[in-house]
Amino acid sequence: MTVAKHIKTKISGSSWIRKMFEEGALLKAEHGVDNVFDFSLGNPNLEPPEKFRKVLNDTVISLAGGDHRYMSNIGYPHVRRSVAEYLRKEQRVEVTENEVIMTCGAAGALNVILKAILDPGDEVIAPAPYFVEYQFYADNHGGILKTVATKPDFSLDIDGISAAITEKTKAVLINSPNNPTGQVYSEESLKELGALLTDKGKRLNRTLYLISDEPYRKIVYEECTVPSIFDTYKESIIATSYSKDISIPGERIGYLAVHPEASFKEELIGGMSLANRILGFVNAPALMQRVVAPLQGVSVDISAYARKRELLCNGLKDCGYDFIKPPGAFYLFPKTPVPDDVKFVKELQKELILTVPGSGFGGPGHFRIAYCVEDKTIINALPGFRRAMEKFR
Numbered sequence: 001m002t003v004a005k006h007i008k009t010k011i012s013g014s015s016w017i018r019k020m021f022e023e024g025a026l027l028k029a030e031h032g033v034d035n036v037f038d039f040s041l042g043n044p045n046l047e048p049p050e051k052f053r054k055v056l057n058d059t060v061i062s063l064a065g066g067d068h069r070y071m072s073n074i075g076y077p078h079v080r081r082s083v084a085e086y087l088r089k090e091q092r093v094e095v096t097e098n099e100v101i102m103t104c105g106a107a108g109a110l111n112v113i114l115k116a117i118l119d120p121g122d123e124v125i126a127p128a129p130y131f132v133e134y135q136f137y138a139d140n141h142g143g144i145l146k147t148v149a150t151k152p153d154f155s156l157d158i159d160g161i162s163a164a165i166t167e168k169t170k171a172v173l174i175n176s177p178n179n180p181t182g183q184v185y186s187e188e189s190l191k192e193l194g195a196l197l198t199d200k201g202k203r204l205n206r207t208l209y210l211i212s213d214e215p216y217r218k219i220v221y222e223e224c225t226v227p228s229i230f231d232t233y234k235e236s237i238i239a240t241s242y243s244k245d246i247s248i249p250g251e252r253i254g255y256l257a258v259h260p261e262a263s264f265k266e267e268l269i270g271g272m273s274l275a276n277r278i279l280g281f282v283n284a285p286a287l288m289q290r291v292v293a294p295l296q297g298v299s300v301d302i303s304a305y306a307r308k309r310e311l312l313c314n315g316l317k318d319c320g321y322d323f324i325k326p327p328g329a330f331y332l333f334p335k336t337p338v339p340d341d342v343k344f345v346k347e348l349q350k351e352l353i354l355t356v357p358g359s360g361f362g363g364p365g366h367f368r369i370a371y372c373v374e375d376k377t378i379i380n381a382l383p384g385f386r387r388a389m390e391k392f393r
């Protein structure tokens with residue numbers, strides 16, 4: 001035995017996404033990359049905006065001396081100032097650089113937050129379906145992820161969350177726009193959630209954090225906007241990144257921001273700064289910090305994702321699939337025509353279509369399609385989607 005037992009268990013129970021990725025690689029080797037329709041990963045296919053390339057080039061050219069040294073664990077002050085300035089507009093709350101920590105993506109931000117707030121056995125509540133990695137992130141820091149089903153339209157079930165809160169609860173972790181459903185939580189439901197956490201926190205004499213994981217905030221369609229989280233609850237922390245909105249997930253750059261009126265703000269920031277260091281991130285990548293500073297509010301062309309969403313939704317509707325048209329992100333989470341979602345995903349695989357069973361996200365009876373792919377992948381996959389559906393009619 002070379003790896004720890006708990007890691008071995010985790011590898012074998014590891015995500016469906018990874019499993020599909022591996023099976024997909026075999027199918028691609030057998031049938032050729034262009035003949036396999038891979039909707040398994042949320043890896044944005046759009047290139048970063050032109051402005052990103054320009055700033056990247058300019059930044060590299062203007063590097064002077066001492067630009068590659070260690071820095072403060074929380075990141076460069078001028079970068080955190082740019083982020084705070086943007087957040088003041090986005091969140092409509094007076095955020096300053098003192099409340100911002102640059103991180104290695106949203107994943108880094110979430111791990112830093114959980115490391116700083118969890119005692120062993122503390123519970124983190126997440127609405128399901130949820131991003132699979134949350135299980136690992138909570139477990140990394142001695143916590144336990146407790147999931148609460150959302151309503152049939154994937155909106156928040158506030159009563160369900162209320163019933164799940166105990167004296168062990170430390171945080172509620174939400175993700176809107178959501179992976180895997182694409183749902184965006186309404187302002188009304190977030191206000192209700194904020195009121196619930198305020199009330200429960202008082203009763204339990206415990207600070208209950210609301211962690212908002214929002215790397216898809218800018219990827220929304222039609223008239224949809226994502227409500228400010230800081231507007232709804234003061235014990236809140238935002239975790240986000242530039243991975244999806246400017247298509248640079250490989251660069252590992254994001255940030256976390258604490259509500260300026262959070263009760264134990266200094267202690268929290270101090271704990272998270274230490275967590276960034278001792279988790280081994282030390283600080284977010286220096287070059288990318290400099291590059292994103294002037295790119296606040298910039299995003300890829302969202303209309304390209306809107307077009308893909310239309311192509312997919314219209315095509316699947318025509319084949320008889322049942323789904324909620326998602327207001328955000330680049331995922332569709334249709335119902336499977338049979339309760340066994342793994343069986344249906346395997347049926348799609350026979351058509352060389354790679355998707356992920358909903359069970360992997362705590363949403364059985366569904367499957368996830370990541371449509372951040374080329375238009376032709378969607379168009380050419382539709383006959384296979386139709387044939388798979390017809391087998392169960």
Ligand SMILES: Cc1ncc(COP(=O)(O)O)c(C=O)c1O
Pocket residue numbers: 042104105106107108131175178179213215240241242243249253254
């Ligand atoms: C909901 C959600 N949170 C966090 C992450 C991690 O993002 P990052 O690449 O910025 O670490 C992802 C990536 O797919 C995600 O879907």
